[in-house]
Amino acid sequence: xxxxxxxxxxxxxxxxxxxxxxxxxxxxxxxxxxxRCDEESEELVSHWGRHEGELREVxxxxxxxxxxxxxxxxxxxxxxxxxxxxxxxxxxxxxxxxEKHHGKALVSYHRTEEKKQLQEIAELQAVxxxxxxR
Numbered sequence: 001x002x003x004x005x006x007x008x009x010x011x012x013x014x015x016x017x018x019x020x021x022x023x024x025x026x027x028x029x030x031x032x033x034x035x036r037c038d039e040e041s042e043e044l045v046s047h048w049g050r051h052e053g054e055l056r057e058v059x060x061x062x063x064x065x066x067x068x069x070x071x072x073x074x075x076x077x078x079x080x081x082x083x084x085x086x087x088x089x090x091x092x093x094x095x096x097x098x099e100k101h102h103g104k105a106l107v108s109y110h111r112t113e114e115k116k117q118l119q120e121i122a123e124l125q126a127v128x129x130x131x132x133x134r
């Protein structure tokens with residue numbers, strides 16, 4: 001019973017650690033996308049007002065629309081990143097609790113095994129005494 005419990009908790013811990021790694025990877029991807037949005041915004045701002053006449057107004061409006069779209073995408077990605085950070089925190093809590101339970105189950109299992117071994121030793125020591133007394 002205890003051995004099965006220890007094994008099950010170890011498997012659960014591995015799965016939870018894999019989930020943590022996946023969330024960390026997703027966060028890293030979002031951070032790179034957010035950084036790319038910042039770089040694109042800087043690039044668009046550098047093109048602001050470079051043209052002359054009617055073309056200037058058209059280009060500035062186009063740049064403005066792209067900046068708005070870029071900022072919307074960036075804010076959505078930042079919001080998603082915040083959600084993932086919360087999810088990662090919850091996952092870490094779950095993993096910590098599972099590790100705690102695994103530790104307790106492991107101690108219980110080792111104690112049970114030690115009791116069995118001591119009982120076997122005591123039985124082996126008791127058997128020769130009975131044989132000698134006869």
